[in-house]
Amino acid sequence: MTSQRKTLSRAAKGWLIGGSTAVVLAGGYALAAVALSGQVPHGTTVHGVDVGGLASQAAVDRLESELGPLAERDVELTANAETVTIDPAQAGLELDLPATIHPYTEFTLDPLVLWQHVVGGSEIAPEQAVDDDALRAALTTAAETLDVAPTEGALGFNEIEPVITEPMAGAQVAQDAAFGTVVERWFDAAAPIDLPTTETPPEVSAAEFERAVTDLAEPLVADPITIRAEEQSAELSPQLLANSATFVADNGQVRLELDEEKIVESVGQDNPELGLEAKNAQVVLEDSRPTIIKSTTGLRVNPEGLSEKIVAASTTEERSAVVEAEVTEPDFTTEDAEAWGIDEEILTFSTPYPQYDSVRTQNLEAGQRKLNGVIVEPGETFSLIEVLGPITKENGYFESGVVEEGFSTTALGGGLSQISTQMFNVGWLAGYDDVEHRPHSRWFERYPAGRESTLWEGQIDMKWKNNTDTAVMIQAWVGDDRVYTRLWGTKYWDVTTSTSEHYNFTEPETKYNEADECVSESGGQRGFTVTNTRTRVSADESLPRETLTWTYAPWHEVVCGPPPSEDEDDNADDDS
DSSP states (O other), rough: OOOHHHHHHHHHHHHHHHHHHHHHHHHHHHHHHHHHBOOTTOOEEEEEEOOTBBBBHHHHHHHHHHHHHHHHHHHHETTTTTTEOOOOTTTTTEEOHHHHHHHHSSSOHHHHHHHHHHHHOEEEEOOOOOHHHHHHHHHHHHHHOOOOOOOOOEEEEEEEEEEEEBBBBBEEEOOHHHHHHHHHHHOOSSEEEEEOEEEESSSHHHHHHHHHIIIIIIISSOOOEEEEEEEEEEEEEEHHHHEEEEEEOOOOEEEEEEHHHHHHHHHHHHOOGGOOOBOEEEEETTTTTTEEOOOOOOEEEEOTTTHHHHHHTTTSSSSSSEEEEEEOOOSSOOOHHHHHOOOOOEEEEEOOOOOOOOHHHHHHHHHHHTTTTTEOTOEEEEHHHHOOOOOOOOTTEEEEEEEETTTTEEETTTTHHHHHHHHHHHHHHHEEEEEEOOSSSSTTSSSSSSSOOOOOOBOOOEEOOOOOOOOOOEEEEEEEETEEEEEEEEOEEEEEEEEEEOOEEOOOOOEEEOTTTTTBOOOOEEEEEEEEEEEOOOOSSSSEEEEEEEOOOOOOOESSSOOHHHHHHHHHHHOO
């Protein structure tokens, strides 16, 4: 019994010793782990930056100093021979330097880390913080530049030879693959990052264009095609068909379209019986009276469905298409012209013109030619500038006398104010609404006082409105030393006018004009005020009485040059 107790005691002792040893070793391991934590294993580098032996924050600070600028540099991305740059921060790309260092400085029982503390660290990659949404947005924006759209093909004719422009595939950035590539390579990239792409096929394949040549283009121009309508026929040449053809690539297919209006026109040229144009009615002056030239209808091939019929005929042996002809109506018919009511003389008005100024007379003749035959439709406002303008040499006008700022001078179109006066008076006397006019600053005796109008392109126009339900035609000419204007139409208004005596007279003075183009004037005519009135009555209505009052300046004596000085005046007094 004694021997047995001794054996048990030895076993227990062994267990006790072993356990104690394990505890001691574990404690030592833990103490070693504690002792080694807090600093980076010596020999450790991050992207070439030595951080070995540094405390955690010191290591982070060093990396921020050394690697931070590298992480802020723009990143170049390339694809399809194009390059763009992105800002890493805006693209959600950053380094996470604390996460890079902390695994090597915090307490750990990881034997690999502890072993590095003993034998030395190695090169480690910096950790990243990536904002997925921001990076994908940046890649989407970059793709707008980097993507290459497919080049669609085309089919046309060179003369009558079909010519294909080959389609080409495009390439676009493969967004998911590009995301991984950028995350992997963006930091301190030595060269632009080549992004992966995927091919984008054209909408219509090369094979489809080849089919269109065989099935559409070649049959179309193989021989002439005959058009038949109303016992008439016309031939369409291969060249015309080629010129009229358009090949449209759409929804993966090529279809042929023909310019139907061009073909209709060609049919009419080949056979005039199928190309009769409708003609509008006209109201013209013939033998000094309004005459209606009647409208006529036309006849042409109906363009509706013409393209389909020709394409169908191109694949047949007969190469003939039966189409419909249609009667075309004029836009303005004889009935429309008759409804204008231009069939009686409303009034004639004339004023004398100075025969000594042949250039001024040329302007009058040019202006009257432009006015002669003009028609003002019901409700339309007549503008003299629109009819006569532009007032240029190219439009037939010359420089002649005008009054500007109270002085006589010359300008292009001098004398056209007499036509303005003519047109104001026929509008006033016929009862049309006065829209715009302006009398001269001083009175010319050849015009009715207060009932006349000047004209200056860009500043002063003469306008009246045809306030009736019928049109009015203007007849205008120069003859017998007078300017004439006659209105043709349907008389609507009974107009009564009156002109007051001249009143509020003002005396002329002496004016000095230092302008280079000064024209001296003897003056002498007094200024005055005058009032004109008008009443308008028709079978249907009576309009309120109108009054026009205008004040004319005197005709001053004009002396070219500066006014005399006071000394000159004194000397003159002394001499007298």
